[in-house]
Amino acid sequence: MLRRFEVHRATSVEEAVDLRVRYGDDAAVYAGGTELLLAMKLGIARWAHLIDVKPIRELSRVAVARDTVRIGATVTHWDLERHPDVTRVLPALARLEASVANVRVRAAGTLAGNIAFAEPHADPPALLVALGARVVARGRRGERTLPLEEFVTGMYQTALGGDEILTAVEVPVPAPDARAAYVKFQVLERPSVGVAIVAKVNGASFAGPPAVVVGAVDELPRRVDTAALAGASLADARVADALAASARAAVSPVADLAGSEEYKRHLVGVFARRALTALAAG
Amino acid sequence: MRQISLRLNGVARTVEIEDQVLLVELVRSLGLTGTKVSCDTEVCGACTVLLDGRPVSACTTLALEADGRSVLTIEGLAKANQLHPLQQAFIDNFAFQCGFCTPGMILAAKALLDERPSPTAEEVRRWMEGNICRCTGYQSIVDAVLDAAGRRP
Ligand SMILES: Cc1cc2nc3c(=O)[nH]c(=O)nc-3n(C[C@H](O)[C@H](O)[C@H](O)COP(=O)(O)OP(=O)(O)OC[C@H]3O[C@@H](n4cnc5c(N)ncnc54)[C@H](O)[C@@H]3O)c2cc1C
Ligand code: FES
Ligand code: FES
Numbered sequence: 001m002l003r004r005f006e007v008h009r010a011t012s013v014e015e016a017v018d019l020r021v022r023y024g025d026d027a028a029v030y031a032g033g034t035e036l037l038l039a040m041k042l043g044i045a046r047w048a049h050l051i052d053v054k055p056i057r058e059l060s061r062v063a064v065a066r067d068t069v070r071i072g073a074t075v076t077h078w079d080l081e082r083h084p085d086v087t088r089v090l091p092a093l094a095r096l097e098a099s100v101a102n103v104r105v106r107a108a109g110t111l112a113g114n115i116a117f118a119e120p121h122a123d124p125p126a127l128l129v130a131l132g133a134r135v136v137a138r139g140r141r142g143e144r145t146l147p148l149e150e151f152v153t154g155m156y157q158t159a160l161g162g163d164e165i166l167t168a169v170e171v172p173v174p175a176p177d178a179r180a181a182y183v184k185f186q187v188l189e190r191p192s193v194g195v196a197i198v199a200k201v202n203g204a205s206f207a208g209p210p211a212v213v214v215g216a217v218d219e220l221p222r223r224v225d226t227a228a229l230a231g232a233s234l235a236d237a238r239v240a241d242a243l244a245a246s247a248r249a250a251v252s253p254v255a256d257l258a259g260s261e262e263y264k265r266h267l268v269g270v271f272a273r274r275a276l277t278a279l280a281a282g
Numbered sequence: 283m284r285q286i287s288l289r290l291n292g293v294a295r296t297v298e299i300e301d302q303v304l305l306v307e308l309v310r311s312l313g314l315t316g317t318k319v320s321c322d323t324e325v326c327g328a329c330t331v332l333l334d335g336r337p338v339s340a341c342t343t344l345a346l347e348a349d350g351r352s353v354l355t356i357e358g359l360a361k362a363n364q365l366h367p368l369q370q371a372f373i374d375n376f377a378f379q380c381g382f383c384t385p386g387m388i389l390a391a392k393a394l395l396d397e398r399p400s401p402t403a404e405e406v407r408r409w410m411e412g413n414i415c416r417c418t419g420y421q422s423i424v425d426a427v428l429d430a431a432g433r434r435p
Contacts, residue, residue: 001304002303004302034324034342038342041342050301102325102411104324104330104337104338104412107333107336107337108339
C-alpha cells in the first residue's frame, strides 16, 4: 500500500524540467521505480508528485557513435544486457548488467536510476568510472556533461541540480587493444564488493597503468593507485600482490549487513586479484 | 482518478485507478488472486506477472504502468481445460508443495522459455534466482522448467 500521490507523465525533457521547477521538493523523478517505490512503501521517503520520465521518447535510445556509446536515461538493465551494440562494443558492461539484482528488477530498473540514486551497494558505477563514463543532465539553464566520478558525491548524494534530470550516460568506446572486466561478491540482494579493471594490454603486459575501481564497500566508488603497474606483466604474481595491496589501501569500507570493515577490506584484496585474473583470461 | 486501458490475460479492460495503486492490488481486486504478495520488496518473486512479456514485481509496480500494455497473470495461462505445458510440468515433477511461490515461478519460467526455448539447467537456475521457494527445494522446479521446455508445442 502506498500513500496517495500524483504521477505526471512527462513527454519531453523540457516538460520534466518544468515539473521539477514547479513542484520542487514535493516531487521526485520516477523511472523504473525499483528504488523509489520501495523507499516510499517502507516510509523512508514521501513525495506528493512523481515525474515519470519513461514516456520521453528520446531517453529510451542507445546510440553508438564512433567514439561514444550514449545510453538514454530510461534504458533498463534488461535492455543493456541484450542490446546488440552494447554486447559488441562494451561486452563487460553487458555481462555486468546481466548480473544486477534479479530478472524483475533488471526488467524495470534503469541504469540512470541506479546512478541517480547513488546507493553505494551497486554494480555499474565501478565499471563505468573505470571506463571513463560521463553523465548528461539537463535543467533550466541547458545541458551539462560531467564525469560520473564527479556526479556521485556521497552515499545517496549526487551533483544533480533541483531543476535537472539525467538524460543519458555516455561511455567512451574502448580502444581496440583495451580489455575490461568486472568481478563481484554478493550474498544478499546487492553486491558486497565489486572490482572493475580496464586496461590496454600489449602482448601480456599492461600498456600504461590499468584503471582499477572498487565499488560497493565504501561510500563512493574508489580508484586504485596503479601507477607502479604500467608495463608490468599480467602473469607476474608480484603484480597481483601489488594490486591487491593498493586496492585495500584505496578504500575505507563501511561496516554493514554485508560485513565488517576488516572483512570487506580483505574481500577487496581477493577480488582485485580475481579481476586481474579475469582480465588476463580475455 | 485515472482511466487506463490494458489487455489483461488477453481481454481488453478499461479501469479507473488512483495513481498510487500497485499492479498487484489492481489484479487482486479484479478477482485474480493467483498473484501473491510475500516479501513486498522485489526480492521473492511471489508477485511476478508479465508486463508485455517481461517479468516484473507486481508488488512494486504501479498499476498505471499497464496502460496500453498487456498483463499476463497465472490465470491467463491455461486454455479452456488445457493446462499450459509449464503448469502440467510443475504437477508432473512435484515442483510445489504449499504452492505460494508457484504462480510467480511459472510466469518467470514462461518469460525465460519465450526468449530461450531450450535453456540449460544453469540458465534456468540463474534466471530463477530471484524467485524464492520456502518448501519444495529448487531441484524439482528446475526439472519442471526443463521438462516443459522439452514438451513445448
Ligand atoms: C531487490 C533489489 C536488488 C537489487 N540488486 C542490485 C544489484 O545487485 N546491483 C545493483 O547495482 N543494483 C541493484 N539494485 C538497484 C537497481 O539497480 C536499481 O533499483 C535500479 O536500477 C534503479 O533504477 P530505477 O529506474 O528503478 O530508478 P527509480 O527507482 O525510478 O529512481 C531511483 C532514484 O533515481 C532518481 N532518478 C531516476 N531516473 C532519473 C533521471 N532520469 N534523472 C534524475 N533522477 C532520476 C529518482 O528520483 C530516485 O531518486 C537492486 C534493487 C532491488 C530492489
Ligand atoms: S512480493 Fe513482490 S517480489 Fe516478493
Ligand atoms: S511451494 Fe511453498 S514456497 Fe514454494
